[in-house]
Amino acid sequence: MKVKRSRKNSGTYHVIRKMSQSTGSGTYPAVDPRDIVEPGRTVGSVAALDGREPLPFVKMHAGGNDFVIIDGRYGLPSDISLLARALCDRHFGVGADGLVVLDNSTSADFLMNFRNPDGSVSEMCGNALLCLARFVHKLGLCGPTKRKFDFEAGLRKISSHVIGGGERVRIDMGAPLLEGRRIPTSAPGRHIGAALPVDGREVRFTAVNMGNPHCVIEVDELSDAVVQDLGPKITRHEFFPEGTNVEFVRVVDEQHLQFRVWERGVGETLSCGSGVCAAAVAMNLEGRTGREVRVSTKGGEYDVSWSSANDRVSLAGIADIVFTGECNLDQGVGRLLDELSL
DSSP: OOBOEEEOTTSOEEESSOOSSOOSSSSOOOOOGGGGTOOSOOBOOSOOOTTOOOEEEEEEEETTEEEEEEEOTTOOOSOHHHHHHHHHOTTTSOOOSOEEEEEOOSSSSEEEEEEOTTSOBOSOOHHHHHHHHHHHHHHTTTOSSOOEEEEEETTEEEEEEEETTTTEEEEEEEOOBOBGGGTTOSSOSBOSSEEEEETTEEEEEEEEESSSEEEEEEOSOOOHHHHHHHHHHHHTOTTSTTOOEEEEEEEEETTEEEEEEEETTTEEESOOHHHHHHHHHHHHHTTSSOSEEEEEOSSOEEEEEEOTTTOOEEEEEEEEEEEEEEEOTTSTHHHHHHHHHO
16 A cells, blocks of 8 residues: 655645555554654555565654654564564664564554564663654554553553643553562562672662663762663572663752762663653652652653552653654665574
8 A cells, every 4th residue: 555645835734645544453554653743655564574575763862862753563574572672672673671562452543562672571670751742642552532542561551641732641651569489589578778789889779670670879979980880780680580671860959959860771871761760759758759759861851759658659741753664675684683693
């Protein structure tokens, strides 16, 4: 099926075929994500199978945490982990902190399938959800006026709300998990202001699961020396059998945190949505902040609220569209895919 686009004199464009209406079968017509910002040409379906047709994508970021986003509801190369490693490579691919695949869900509007740059699975990524909500809203996949979407992400169902013109998104991240077995950690119970042995010294931390594991550490200074030394050591520490994200936090006051993060399977990134939430929860549990805080990261600012009524955490931030394009899987990225599969 071809999608025709034409440019208006104003420099904007419109889509001739409406792509926001349900087919009546519970699925939606194929949508090319380049319809977000790139008018003026005819392309085929978004589907890209192992026949290696060109694969349309959108590059987005939230707080400088950048992603390649693909509509995978109609087909993708069979090995998404290899695809993530190829696309996220900043020298030979598109370059990103993760691959986000939109898929069908039986329990929500959509499912988020997320891969880290090393191909590993991440159960949760708050920034990716901010971007995915704007992606869905911008393409009108549930209708042109709908602003609230539910996503299946790992073991959680996440609600999102696109605000105003669409750049700002609020998501309900659910309740934090604090029991060690559910984070998981190698020891049961809660670990709030606990001591973690690292290279013969003890590091004070709080462990939180926000759909994925987090180790939050308060520091006096967010220095490169601290982040780059402790980050890689703690992310694979034996106390966290599935690894962990590591958050370094400086408390400015009861309503403001400064933040850096070392992400599991990635390294240091400019921000981390679930990590921002974990940091806010941890600092409240340690009596350092209230339940509503602004968190300043290297890539931008977020507002986090932890409700005392229902125990759920909400995250609000800005999601930006960087550019759209397509990968030729017969060349370039395709060759890297072949090399990675050897």
